[in-house]
Amino acid sequence: MRKPRSSCPGCPSREKGLCGALADDDLCRLGSVSRQRRLRAGEAIHIEGEVPPSFCAIVSGVVKLMKSLPNGRQQIVGLYGAGDFLGRPFGGEARATAIAASEVEICWFPRATIESLAASSGAVKDWLLEAITDELEKAQEWIVLLGRMTAEQKMAVFLLQVLRTAPEARAARVLARDRAIELPLSRTEIADYLGLTIETVSRQLARLREGGVISAGNTRSLIVHRPDVLAAIVDGTQPQAYAAPAPVQVDA
Amino acid sequence: MRKPRSSCPGCPSREKGLCGALADDDLCRLGSVSRQRRLRAGEAIHIEGEVPPSFCAIVSGVVKLMKSLPNGRQQIVGLYGAGDFLGRPFGGEARATAIAASEVEICWFPRATIESLAASSGAVKDWLLEAITDELEKAQEWIVLLGRMTAEQKMAVFLLQVLRTAPEARAARVLARDRAIELPLSRTEIADYLGLTIETVSRQLARLREGGVISAGNTRSLIVHRPDVLAAIVDGTQPQAYAAPAPVQVDA
DNA sequence: CGCGTCATTGAAATACTTCAACGACCGTGG
DNA sequence: CCACGGTCGTTGAAGTATTTCAATGACGCG
Numbered sequence: 031m032r033k034p035r036s037s038c039p040g041c042p043s044r045e046k047g048l049c050g051a052l053a054d055d056d057l058c059r060l061g062s063v064s065r066q067r068r069l070r071a072g073e074a075i076h077i078e079g080e081v082p083p084s085f086c087a088i089v090s091g092v093v094k095l096m097k098s099l100p101n102g103r104q105q106i107v108g109l110y111g112a113g114d115f116l117g118r119p120f121g122g123e124a125r126a127t128a129i130a131a132s133e134v135e136i137c138w139f140p141r142a143t144i145e146s147l148a149a150s151s152g153a154v155k156d157w158l159l160e161a162i163t164d165e166l167e168k169a170q171e172w173i174v175l176l177g178r179m180t181a182e183q184k185m186a187v188f189l190l191q192v193l194r195t196a197p198e199a200r201a202a203r204v205l206a207r208d209r210a211i212e213l214p215l216s217r218t219e220i221a222d223y224l225g226l227t228i229e230t231v232s233r234q235l236a237r238l239r240e241g242g243v244i245s246a247g248n249t250r251s252l253i254v255h256r257p258d259v260l261a262a263i264v265d266g267t268q269p270q271a272y273a274a275p276a277p278v279q280v281d282a
Numbered sequence: 283m284r285k286p287r288s289s290c291p292g293c294p295s296r297e298k299g300l301c302g303a304l305a306d307d308d309l310c311r312l313g314s315v316s317r318q319r320r321l322r323a324g325e326a327i328h329i330e331g332e333v334p335p336s337f338c339a340i341v342s343g344v345v346k347l348m349k350s351l352p353n354g355r356q357q358i359v360g361l362y363g364a365g366d367f368l369g370r371p372f373g374g375e376a377r378a379t380a381i382a383a384s385e386v387e388i389c390w391f392p393r394a395t396i397e398s399l400a401a402s403s404g405a406v407k408d409w410l411l412e413a414i415t416d417e418l419e420k421a422q423e424w425i426v427l428l429g430r431m432t433a434e435q436k437m438a439v440f441l442l443q444v445l446r447t448a449p450e451a452r453a454a455r456v457l458a459r460d461r462a463i464e465l466p467l468s469r470t471e472i473a474d475y476l477g478l479t480i481e482t483v484s485r486q487l488a489r490l491r492e493g494g495v496i497s498a499g500n501t502r503s504l505i506v507h508r509p510d511v512l513a514a515i516v517d518g519t520q521p522q523a524y525a526a527p528a529p530v531q532v533d534a
Numbered sequence: 535c536g537c538g539t540c541a542t543t544g545a546a547a548t549a550c551t552t553c554a555a556c557g558a559c560c561g562t563g564g
Numbered sequence: 565c566c567a568c569g570g571t572c573g574t575t576g577a578a579g580t581a582t583t584t585c586a587a588t589g590a591c592g593c594g
Contacts, residue, residue, distance in 0.1 A: 171349075226583090
């Protein structure tokens with residue numbers, strides 16, 4: 031009957047996520063009511079203004095949290111990946127809409143289960159507290175980016191962030207040259223994330239390409255030749271013209 | 283020896299703040315190690331990169347949380363007032379600098395006390411969780427403001443926010459006409475809050491003045507004649523030219 | 535093959551910034 | 565008391581980054 035500690039093998043929530051903070055019997059309780067779900071890109075998980083009936087953990091894929099303005103413009107206020115948790119214990123209705131940005135697998139629990147789990151377990155509250163604190167810190171960094179950075183700097187931050195969260199990031203140093211990356215977002219989504227227009231995003235990428243900092247694969251992938259230049263752009267060194275093109279050229 | 287529930291009379295943390303969530307004996311424990319402190323505008327409470335030795339509750343005044351960029355530009359990432367709590371249970375070093383924006387009174391506790399309090403009391407954790415969740419939601423709204431709003435809209439949001447948090451806000455409806463308000467921030471601070479330059483802030487206020495939406499007191503105070511116009515500016519109705527000047531004129 | 539979506543590129547418009555000068559306010563010290 | 569210097573806010577003019585509008589190109593799918 032009991033689920034052993036080794037249940038959900040390979041699920042990112044088991045190690046770094048919420049489920050790792052759970053005692054065995056709580057994990058069992060959660061496991062018995064959880065349901066896996068697979069979403070296609072564009073499908074909504076919960077919608078602004080509605081009370082989400084559930085919490086969920088992201089098993090794989092990327093989810094974007096968005097807010098819309100009356101005029102129809104949108105802004106992505108958060109991005110979540112494998113191991114991240116979606117939903118808040120307090121707060122009735124959702125203040126933003128969560129949508130799958132790629133194909134996404136989620137693990138899905140009734141609201142009441144998590145709430146009673148949190149009520150009985152200090153460890154669960156601790157985990158939630160820490161997760162939300164992290165999220166707040168990221169949000170504050172994003173505030174700085176949106177308030178005080180140029181389009182060029184925003185683009186550089188974004189690319190470095192993708193570099194950092196790429197699958198083989200731990201092994202290869204973030205500043206290693208000539209690394210290929212997959213962009214988790216479309217141009218429109220990048221624009222909504224960085225507070226720019228899609229055209230500006232496109233032009234900034236073109237500029238980086240011309241400067242030899244990156245080179246294009248297809249639209250969803252590219253190679254970052256000079257992450258050091260991206261970093262220099264972010265802290266405002268590297269004023270305008272980029273350094274000499276990457277010495278190591280890829281085949282072309 | 284025990285502090286009765288009626289201790290710290292008038293302190294905003296007792297009703298809506300953390301101290302309201304405390305059991306009597308915990309409150310006593312906290313009271314015995316707390317110290318009041320008064321800060322002048324500009325004094326720092328804790329500094330980015332340093333481990334704050336303490337937590338504190340704001341008794342009166344306004345505290346700004348700021349982050350600095352390498353180029354020296356600054357961005358306010360949060361604003362805290364009476365009853366708000368400063369400091370996080372997790373997280374060693376502070377990720378931002380907290381500075382008194384006005385004359386401020388704080389109630390000050392050693393880090394260890396709060397941490398042990400949180401460890402033993404579920405109610406304290408709940409309070410922290412709720413407080414941080416609120417803060418995150420505000421941060422996300424600010425992300426939308428910074429990413430997608432024009433200077434005019436940002437200014438309108440700011441004025442409405444001041445209107446909402448003004449002392450007599452509960453009594454007078456937020457949308458009541460001709461209310462006088464005190465600005466809690468200097469022009470420079472408003473600029474750092476809204477992600478603008480000081481000149482743009484000044485010009486937007488001038489425009490609102492010309493349109494009869496507000497009128498000037500001294501630099502730190504003004505009268506909002508038409509909060510409804512401010513609201514219309516925020517949702518993008520009220521394209522450019524403002525409505526007719528306020529029918530009710532102040533003496534002049 | 536043609537259509538729809540998504541990305542790129544160009545040219546013009548514009549919102550905001552930057553640079554600069556000026557005015558108001560405030561406390562200090564003569 | 566008034567002159568002085570400093571900080572802070574306002575205003576103007578010029579510059580620039582980003583947006584907007586518009587056209588074209590690439591890709592995928594029926």
